Amino acid sequence: MCTDIMDLDKLNNTYNIELKKIENANTNTLKRCQDAIALCRHQLSLLKDAVKAKVFQSRDDEIHFFKKIKQIPFNCLIYYLEVYAFESQCSKINEDHRQKFTDRVKNKTYQFLMDHLDFVNYMEQGQTHLDMCFFTRSNAVQIMMMHKDDYFYDLDFNTSHDLLLAKVTAYRKFIDYLESRSHHGFNLIQHSKLKWTSSKVALTELIYALYHSRVINNGKLEIKEIAVELQKLFNIELGDFYKIYSEIRLRKHSRTKFLDEMSYSLINEIEKNDS
Structure with a gap:
């Protein structure tokens, strides 16, 4: 039987929804990492079973799977493993x-990218002439294990470069994470008794609304500074709030859902008191 590439794409739909729930959960970084790692491993198991049970209809489908579909949970797994390892070690180091x-x-992470600069450039430039070699299993015997990290590895489920692509993608995201941690500080010191109990998306809406309304410090604060202070105030880590904002902008309906709900709640309460 042949593998329908569309069916494999659909396998990732539920995964994406579950991952967003984990990333938006009001839990600490290590807990979110653990949950995300478990989800990624489960998703990779589902993809592996689907691929090993059937054959691809064409080489193009096989390339698409290892270059695109598998990458979604694969690079995410590596990213969260790196974050988990970093945070676990960092917590034991003097401030x-x-x-x-x-x-x-x-x-060290930058050095890895430099060591594989030719491949990084190949992907960045959108080249495809080596895809048959890089992203089909015909050359899987040439795979070189880079180190013994706990990543998925199976000759029937790996190509010569799909792991490398996942690591490059994950490491870039990890570098952004490290830079964000350096900028915002390592600990959100909990002086405040307030705790944000709505979603990270909702808080991101509020941050951008305050910034663009110029109601704090006469509009002289950068948006990062507002985000940092509100994270401290509400004892929450937002992570990449720029990415969250990008997702808000892509909404098909209300782009200010949380703010609209706040406004409705206040108006409703005022009208109740007036009646």
């Missing part, structure tokens, strides 16, 4: 030495 530790990790 005075955390920035040096972060710089070492970031330099």
Whole structure:
């Protein structure tokens, strides 16, 4: 039997929804990492079973699977494993030495990308002439294990470069994470008793509304500064709130759902009191 590439694409739909729930959950970083890692491993198991049970209809379908479909949970798995390892080690390091530790990790990650610059350029430039070699299993015997990280590895489920692509994608995201941590500080010191109990998307709406309304410090604060202070105030880590904002902009209906609901609740309460 042949594998329908559309069916494999659909397998990732539920995964994407579940991952967003984990990323928006009001839990600490390590807990979110653990949940995301478990989800990614489960999704990769489903994809592996689907691929091993059937054959691809064409080489193009096989390339699309290893270059696109599998990458969705694969690079996410690697990213969250890296974040989990970093945060676990960082928590045991004296605060005075955390920035040096972060710089070492970031330099090591940059070095990996430099060591594979030709492949990075190949992907960035949208080249495809080596895809048959890189993203089909015909050359899987040439796979070189880079190190013993707990990633999915199986000759029937890997090509010579799909792991490398996943690592490049994950490491770029990991570098952004490290830079964000350096900028915002390592600990959200919980002086406030307030706790944000709505979604991260909702708080992101509020942050951007405050920024563009110029109602804080006469509009002289950068949006990052507002985000940092509100995270401290509400004892929550937003992560990549720029990405969250991008997703808000892509909404087909109300782009200010949370703010609209707040306004409705207030108006409703005022009208109740007036009646």
